[in-house]
Amino acid sequence: GAGVSQSPRYKVAKRGQDVALRCDPISGHVSLFWYQQALGQGPEFLTYFQNEAQLDKSGLPSDRFFAERPEGSVSTLKIQRTQQEDSAVYLCASSAKQQGTDTQYFGPGTRLTVL
Amino acid sequence: TQLLEQSPQFLSIQEGENLTVYCNSSSVFSSLQWYRQEPGEGPVLLVTVVTGGEVKKLKRLTFQFGDARKDSSLHITAAQPGDTGLYLCAGEDNYGQNFVFGPGTRLSVLP
Numbered sequence: 597g598a599g600v601s602q603s604p605r606y607k608v609a610k611r612g613q614d615v616a617l618r619c620d621p622i623s624g625h626v627s628l629f630w631y632q633q634a635l636g637q638g639p640e641f642l643t644y645f646q647n648e649a650q651l652d653k654s655g656l657p658s659d660r661f662f663a664e665r666p667e668g669s670v671s672t673l674k675i676q677r678t679q680q681e682d683s684a685v686y687l688c689a690s691s692a693k694q695q696g697t698d699t700q701y702f703g704p705g706t707r708l709t710v711l
Numbered sequence: 712t713q714l715l716e717q718s719p720q721f722l723s724i725q726e727g728e729n730l731t732v733y734c735n736s737s738s739v740f741s742s743l744q745w746y747r748q749e750p751g752e753g754p755v756l757l758v759t760v761v762t763g764g765e766v767k768k769l770k771r772l773t774f775q776f777g778d779a780r781k782d783s784s785l786h787i788t789a790a791q792p793g794d795t796g797l798y799l800c801a802g803e804d805n806y807g808q809n810f811v812f813g814p815g816t817r818l819s820v821l822p
Contacts, residue, residue, distance in 0.1 A: 600753070629809065638715075638799050638812035639754065652809060687753050700810070702753025 598622070600703035602688050608709045609678045617673045617706045621690030628671050629700060630663055631687040639687050645671060646694060678710045713738040715802055715813035723819040727789055732798055732816040734783045740802035743783050744810065745774055748797040790820045 601620045609615050621628050627646055631639035632655075641655040647668035656663070660678075665671040675682055685707050689700040715736045724730055734743070742761045746754035758767050760776035760783060767774045771794075773786040787794055797817050801810040 631812075636814070638717075638801075638814045640812065641809045644809055655809075689753070699756050699759075702755070704752050 600688055600690055600701050602686075602703040602706050604706060605704065606707050606709075608711065610711055611680060612677050614674065614676045615678055615708065617675075617686050617708070619671045619673070619688030619690075619703060621669065621671070621688070622692075622701055623669075625690035625692050625701075627691040627694060627698070627700075628665055629689045629691075630671070630673050631689065632657075633685040633687055633705070635684070642673070642686075675708075678708075680710050683708055683710045713740070713802060713804055713811050715800055715811055717798075717800060717813040717816050719816060720814070721817050721819075723821065724790055726791060726820055726822050728820075729786070729788050730790055730818070731784055731786045732818070734785075734800035734813055736781050736802060738802070739780050740804075741780075742803045743776055743780070744801045744803075745783070745785055746799040746801065748799060748815070749795075754797075754799055787818075790818075792820050792822050794818060795820050 603618045629644050630642040633639045643663045644652040645665040648665050660676045662674045685705040687702055687705045689702045691698040691700045718733045744759045745757045748754040758774045763778045763780045765776045771788045775784050797815045799812055799815045801812045803810055
């Protein structure tokens with residue numbers, strides 16, 4: 597496809613379960629970002645990859661959150677032992693170049709609900 | 712920590728009216744972006760402003776970056792129902808590593 601895709605689009609988890617969220621960026625895009633968007637809020641930065649290197653993970657809220665991009669393309673955001681406060685939309689974005697003023701293209705997001 | 716505030720939080724207007732929404736910070740940003748986000752979708756970039764005092768126009772939308780690069784405004788002329796959505800501003804942090812988003816202005820244009 598031409599755009600960023602994310603799967604699943606919706607995920608319901610019981611508290612304490614582990615979840616894995618997938619992002620397929622635009623082919624050839626160097627940079628990949630993960631954001632968390634709580635209801636009624638703007639996206640909050642979680643982590644940033646340049647190719648396979650995770651250059652910034654300062655936004656990850658706890659050590660239960662882990663992201664990887666092993667081959668510099670598809671990325672997975674994993675949340676272990678989910679808590680109710682993890683309920684949010686998780687957005688992935690990619691851009692063609694290294695970060696700067698380059699355009700970020702966002703996927704539709706995965707809406708995670710933790711019961 | 713660089714923070715962005717947006718006002719108003721909610722705005723409901725009739726088709727044909729004009730409106731302005733604001734994005735403010737106490738911090739200086741290297742650049743600032745405006746996005747529109749519709750329900751169930753990711754944000755879509757509208758414009759990037761880089762220079763203090765810069766004005767950019769996109770059809771009925773006019774974007775201005777403050778002289779001090781701490782604030783920005785978005786003006787919509789003759790709003791249409793298709794303009795309905797969440798308008799987000801995002802400032803590029805001083806390290807050039809990522810963007811800080813504001814909480815957004817939720818606009819509803821009624822026919």
